[in-house]
Amino acid sequence: MCAFPLHVWTIIFAFRDISWVSERTNFWDAMGVVSYGLIFALFESLMLFLIVALIGSLISIFWDDDRLAILLSILVLVIAVWSMTNQLYFLAGPTVFAKWTQLLASSNHPARIQYAIFVPLMSLSLLLPSWLILKSKKALAFFRGLIERVTLLTVFYLFFDFIGLIIIIVRNI
Numbered sequence: 001m002c003a004f005p006l007h008v009w010t011i012i013f014a015f016r017d018i019s020w021v022s023e024r025t026n027f028w029d030a031m032g033v034v035s036y037g038l039i040f041a042l043f044e045s046l047m048l049f050l051i052v053a054l055i056g057s058l059i060s061i062f063w064d065d066d067r068l069a070i071l072l073s074i075l076v077l078v079i080a081v082w083s084m085t086n087q088l089y090f091l092a093g094p095t096v097f098a099k100w101t102q103l104l105a106s107s108n109h110p111a112r113i114q115y116a117i118f119v120p121l122m123s124l125s126l127l128l129p130s131w132l133i134l135k136s137k138k139a140l141a142f143f144r145g146l147i148e149r150v151t152l153l154t155v156f157y158l159f160f161d162f163i164g165l166i167i168i169i170v171r172n173i
Helices: 003-024 027-059 065-092 098-106 110-135 137-172
Strands: none
Touching: 003 027, 003 065, 003 110, 003 137, 027 065, 027 137, 065 137, 098 110, 110 137
8 A cells, every 4th residue: 555656646747757758859768767757656665664564563552453554554545645735736836726825925824824724634634534444344344445446556556666677677788
């Protein structure tokens, strides 16, 4: 589960960048750029997995292993979605968020308003799934099914990492 959101985000950027890189140079260079992105996503996934495994080992005495794995997986997904949302703000540019920026600029304390809105939203998005996983068997079964489906897709992403590694090795030989 640590690999899924990072690879989805990398593949979205790969589709976004592959056309202009191939127009600038050639398709083989574009494949190299995508391959480096996938290898970087693999490295990020491994680092994220180590952090999540460390957190899981610190709290594993309280819950059974299945529930803990599902809880940590869902928390990784929620945090990744918030990180992607943050990056979307900078990718979309000021025109998409012009009204939001004007509203904040017209207030005396724009940072306080942002914290007042986003801290409760982020807290709720982390605490609600956690509470559901710990208290509800139906929610646990739902999240288990979701994770099983996403895991199959993640295997394909890891296969693309392997192909990306081969492309990088061939390009550098």
